[in-house]
Amino acid sequence: MREKILTKRCRRALKNGDLEKAMELAKQLVEVYPNNFSSWHCLGEVYYSVGDTEKAFESFNKAKELASSKEELVNVYLYMGEILIDTDRLDDALMYFNRALTLAEYVNKGVAYILSRIADVYFRKGEFEESLKYYDEAFKAGEAENADEEFMVGVINNLSVVLTKLGYYKDAIELLKDLLTLGTVSDNLFLTCISEINLGTVYLATGNKNAAKRYLKSALNHAKKLGDRGLEAVAYMRLGKALNKKSYLEKAEELFRELELDSTNLQ
Structure with missing residues (x-):
């Protein structure tokens, strides 16, 4: 009982x-209940939250050894995968996500998210x-x-x-127009933007x-209305490229610096 309260x-x-x-x-918890799954899982969560990925991984690895159900293992594998992504060990992250997927499919729970x-x-x-294959599978699993x-x-x-990256522009545009319609009809300004x-x-x-230009100008106005500086920065950057306007690109970089965000992957 005390363990649950802690x-x-x-x-x-x-x-x-x-x-x-x-x-x-x-x-x-770990000191008093060293052989308990929840003790090590909690410690892993805390270390992950403070950014100590090494100790977080060690804690989750210990929790893995003490797991008593497939659901607990799925949860641990997902955390370990996230840590590996954060430390740029992508192949190892895939290994843990695939382990989680195998178990999730067995218990028929949480498959879409893992995909x-x-x-x-x-x-x-x-x-x-x-990536396209797995997003497609995630969509189908999400529907199910x-x-x-x-x-x-x-x-x-x-x-x-992903469709845009692969040059399947027509398919990407169709999907995005459907999303834009949904955002407009549901008055979801974030989705619209x-x-x-x-x-x-x-x-x-x-x-x-x-x-x-038409879509990006509208997006910039919506981002400002939302007060979302991140979306505003992206809109300025993309619009700067569309208009070939240096001042917009500089404004985007200024916002990214203020938010302490790396714009490299958004170029």
């Missing part, structure tokens, strides 16, 4: 951003055909699981990005600068 307190402290308290409780993360890794590796709209929209958006940015990007890739 675990809840640790997770509550973590959720509230009290990392010092969460660390204290997690270490206490989407595998697709994300292949995208980062520049293997766009593989009745995944929430936010997840499905994210997968569709990522599909459009994202769709406009990506549509502008696709049209820019096709050489249709007029269409690109």
